[in-house]
Amino acid sequence: MIQNLADGILVGSVLSLGAIGLTLVMHMLRFANFSHAELLSIGAYAALVFDGVFAAILPPLADRIGPLSMTWALVLALVVAVAVTGASALVIDRLVFRRVRAKGSELSMVFASFGVAMIVRNVTGLVFGLGTQLYSKDIVFAVVVSRDPMLLIKPDQVFVLVATLLVMVALHLVLSRTTLGFALRAVAENPVLAQVNGVNLARMIALVWVVGGGLAAIAGVFYGLTNQISPMIGRDLVLPVFAATIVGGIGSVYGAALGGFIVGIAANVALAVLPSGYSPSVPFLIILAVLLVRPNGLFGEARA
Amino acid sequence: MDDIVLRAEGVVSGYVPDLPILKGVDMAVRRASVTVIIGPNGAGKSTLVKTIAGLVPLSAGHIAHDGVEIGGIRPDRLAAQGIAYVPQMDNIFRTLTIRQNLDLALRHAGADAAARLEELYTRFPPLAEKRNDRAGALSGGQRQFLAVAMALATRPSLILMDEPSAGLSPKAAQEVLECARGLTAQGVTILLVEQNVKQALRLADHCYILAEGRNQLDGSAADLLSDPVVGEIYLGARRKGAA
Amino acid sequence: MIGLLSYAVFFSTVASILAIAVLGLNLQWGFTGLFNGGVVAFFGAGAYGTLILGGTPQADHLGGFGLIYPLALAGGAVAAGLLAWVVGVLTLRLRQDYLAIATFGIAVTFENVMRNAEALSGGAKGFRGFERPLRGLFGDGFAYNLFFFCLVLLLLVAVYLFLERLVRSPFGRLLRAIREDEDAARSLGKAPARVRLVSFITGSAIIGIAGGLYATFYAFVSPQDVLPTLTFQIWAMLIVGGAGNNRGAVFGAFLIWGAWTASGWALSRFAPVEAQLYTGSIQYILIGSIIVAMLLWRPQGLLPERLVLSQSGQPVKPRQQGA
Numbered sequence A: 001m002i003q004n005l006a007d008g009i010l011v012g013s014v015l016s017l018g019a020i021g022l023t024l025v026m027h028m029l030r031f032a033n034f035s036h037a038e039l040l041s042i043g044a045y046a047a048l049v050f051d052g053v054f055a056a057i058l059p060p061l062a063d064r065i066g067p068l069s070m071t072w073a074l075v076l077a078l079v080v081a082v083a084v085t086g087a088s089a090l091v092i093d094r095l096v097f098r099r100v101r102a103k104g105s106e107l108s109m110v111f112a113s114f115g116v117a118m119i120v121r122n123v124t125g126l127v128f129g130l131g132t133q134l135y136s137k138d139i140v141f142a143v144v145v146s147r148d149p150m151l152l153i154k155p156d157q158v159f160v161l162v163a164t165l166l167v168m169v170a171l172h173l174v175l176s177r178t179t180l181g182f183a184l185r186a187v188a189e190n191p192v193l194a195q196v197n198g199v200n201l202a203r204m205i206a207l208v209w210v211v212g213g214g215l216a217a218i219a220g221v222f223y224g225l226t227n228q229i230s231p232m233i234g235r236d237l238v239l240p241v242f243a244a245t246i247v248g249g250i251g252s253v254y255g256a257a258l259g260g261f262i263v264g265i266a267a268n269v270a271l272a273v274l275p276s277g278y279s280p281s282v283p284f285l286i287i288l289a290v291l292l293v294r295p296n297g298l299f300g301e302a303r304a
Numbered sequence B: 001m002d003d004i005v006l007r008a009e010g011v012v013s014g015y016v017p018d019l020p021i022l023k024g025v026d027m028a029v030r031r032a033s034v035t036v037i038i039g040p041n042g043a044g045k046s047t048l049v050k051t052i053a054g055l056v057p058l059s060a061g062h063i064a065h066d067g068v069e070i071g072g073i074r075p076d077r078l079a080a081q082g083i084a085y086v087p088q089m090d091n092i093f094r095t096l097t098i099r100q101n102l103d104l105a106l107r108h109a110g111a112d113a114a115a116r117l118e119e120l121y122t123r124f125p126p127l128a129e130k131r132n133d134r135a136g137a138l139s140g141g142q143r144q145f146l147a148v149a150m151a152l153a154t155r156p157s158l159i160l161m162d163e164p165s166a167g168l169s170p171k172a173a174q175e176v177l178e179c180a181r182g183l184t185a186q187g188v189t190i191l192l193v194e195q196n197v198k199q200a201l202r203l204a205d206h207c208y209i210l211a212e213g214r215n216q217l218d219g220s221a222a223d224l225l226s227d228p229v230v231g232e233i234y235l236g237a238r239r240k241g242a243a
Numbered sequence C: 001m002i003g004l005l006s007y008a009v010f011f012s013t014v015a016s017i018l019a020i021a022v023l024g025l026n027l028q029w030g031f032t033g034l035f036n037g038g039v040v041a042f043f044g045a046g047a048y049g050t051l052i053l054g055g056t057p058q059a060d061h062l063g064g065f066g067l068i069y070p071l072a073l074a075g076g077a078v079a080a081g082l083l084a085w086v087v088g089v090l091t092l093r094l095r096q097d098y099l100a101i102a103t104f105g106i107a108v109t110f111e112n113v114m115r116n117a118e119a120l121s122g123g124a125k126g127f128r129g130f131e132r133p134l135r136g137l138f139g140d141g142f143a144y145n146l147f148f149f150c151l152v153l154l155l156l157v158a159v160y161l162f163l164e165r166l167v168r169s170p171f172g173r174l175l176r177a178i179r180e181d182e183d184a185a186r187s188l189g190k191a192p193a194r195v196r197l198v199s200f201i202t203g204s205a206i207i208g209i210a211g212g213l214y215a216t217f218y219a220f221v222s223p224q225d226v227l228p229t230l231t232f233q234i235w236a237m238l239i240v241g242g243a244g245n246n247r248g249a250v251f252g253a254f255l256i257w258g259a260w261t262a263s264g265w266a267l268s269r270f271a272p273v274e275a276q277l278y279t280g281s282i283q284y285i286l287i288g289s290i291i292v293a294m295l296l297w298r299p300q301g302l303l304p305e306r307l308v309l310s311q312s313g314q315p316v317k318p319r320q321q322g323a
């Protein structure tokens, strides 16, 4: 049970990072983006590629950092992956979403996002193969934190959690202390009024994509670090990430952060009761529960 | 001639292509004056100010600010050029604090921002008092003042206000209108949409009456206030006139 | 010759079954503006429902109620409708995205449950033990396939005519009015959430019929038949054919199913062996690109909606557009 809780927190940190970007996009552009989880996949693979590149250029970078399986090469690769994924999100918007937005309804956007997800996922499969990959083949042993109840934790998992919390604090500071953060929140609340107050809407939308893509890249790399990398990352995470945004309330960054942990923990704790095969069903049950009890989520506001 | 801050000629605009709401509106607004726009509901008053603010596309005609054509310019650019707009509803960011609302409005003020913020707090003491509260918690009148304060942040030469007194008590409405009047002393020009016709005409210099997307009548506020026809439609028998 | 003919019958049967599903989706999306992101859940509910109700008794999983076929098929449709009712009641009064997400979720969950709940569905091995109706009369060969094709065609025509009448009825006008302007419809004293729910359930039941026929055709259904990609294919058929036009929906089903089969055949025939593994990926990229391209360049589809609403909300005369 306690082990499930610990694993849940870890999955939760990945889901939170994914959900924060998704909730921003959903709130500002008013559509459910089914391709958001593919950005995690793009990030994970971008890091895989650049990890190899950096390790090849400068072999000392391939050394592990302390007890982690992570290397300095992967840290650098993560930074590059953030940039690559942010740029990919922006390019996808320019190529598809912005044009559909200009002519179609919000639901056409939802549908376009289905198409984009399908394309990204299968192109990834074509390019990198359908099999799973790992950042490091070294086996890192878990540390036994406690024997009764049994609790095993890998150093990587602690790192992922701490790094996630740091990213969230940084994002919080930007949103609550800087005028750029105010501008982002202003656009989310009332785009017209934001424009009237001198905010360049197009630039803010671009920023949201870049931030959402960047956070997704971090989530994707952390997922790859603690699980494995496969073209199906997007398919497997799309529903849990949506569940996290709905739990938190669409548009609420803090809600999404919390929602990610709630969904992660719930899905893992549920495994103590349910056979493990059912875990993909848990996010939907959570969505149903939220819709029944509190349709606007923990922090969301009703909006037509 | 250079006394005219804003000139609109034959303005045609609307929300859907081929369905104009404004069908050729002309207007000239003098510097440091208060000009009020009145007219029945749905006449297109809000649409006119939104068109000037760049929020509704102009499909024909010209709008010039200080002699420079501004049709088709993005709203955030217009704000930077000194045209401020206070919408009819939802004119503050409810989820931000008052301070954050003002900081946002002062975003491009650079080194001047701190001084201007103090200036705004001095002008509107209730805002200073509640600076760290969420703006959503303000009373209707205080919200209106916050909206005006945000508009003033960029030191605009022209402020467009859409029914700033809507939903306010008569006293608060009067305060808001007087605040607008007071701004003209510093050279700011006010273009105002109002339903409180009598109150507005007393304060205003000039008045335009709009109906069905066209100019119906215009003249000095004092003349219209004493005009018997206007009096019957918009002042005395306003209820009947609204139909 | 007989080979070709038998393939044509086989192809047309599957395409017609899918066309029924596309018609159901068209009622939801084309005429009501509801985004069903989990078509396959309702398709699957119809498929499993029909087999469970109409199958012969099995040792290892549910089934064997042995209902006569029309009742079993209707039962499948009811199962799909019930599923739609649950999702619809919870989401139709919220912002539209919720329906998209919830339906997507139910599809994932449906597949997951069918894969795991062996006692219910036979699990990953699939559901067996179903005798195709009138097998005694037509046997298992070409004759049966021909018979079954006629049955499917009959149902396709019936569903088509039913929907054509429905969308021309006052209820159909109400659907479009709500789609175009929910507030206006509400101000006329209509309850948009109720009307949407009826449309959503009806569309889902039709999709369920398609699922039932599909399972009947193969006398088998497994979790592989209810993967989210089927949702995507059915959507592609509607978008390409033209949402809001029933003829377009049928046309799109045949066109996309044809393109799908043809591309699969071409890839298996001409692509190098080592690329065969990626046939599916390539097909999905193609179909994804078709959808995105349609949305960008011809969002109204190949056969656009013929009824156009005027400003006042009254339908105006059909306006013939490109074919």
Ligand SMILES: Nc1ncnc2c1ncn2[C@@H]1O[C@H](COP(=O)(O)OP(=O)(O)OP(=O)(O)O)[C@@H](O)[C@H]1O
Pocket: B015, B016, B021, B039, B040, B041, B042, B043, B044, B045, B046, B047, B048
């Ligand atoms: N966002 C919009 N989209 C489409 N039509 C609109 C929109 N806003 C206003 N209209 C239409 O434009 C016309 C003029 O509206 P406008 O808001 O300019 O009137 P108004 O004179 O400000 O009225 P009021 O006194 O009620 O504020 C109305 O017929 C209205 O239905």
Ligand SMILES: [Mg+2]
Pocket: B045, B046, B047, B088, B162
């Ligand atoms: Mg108005």
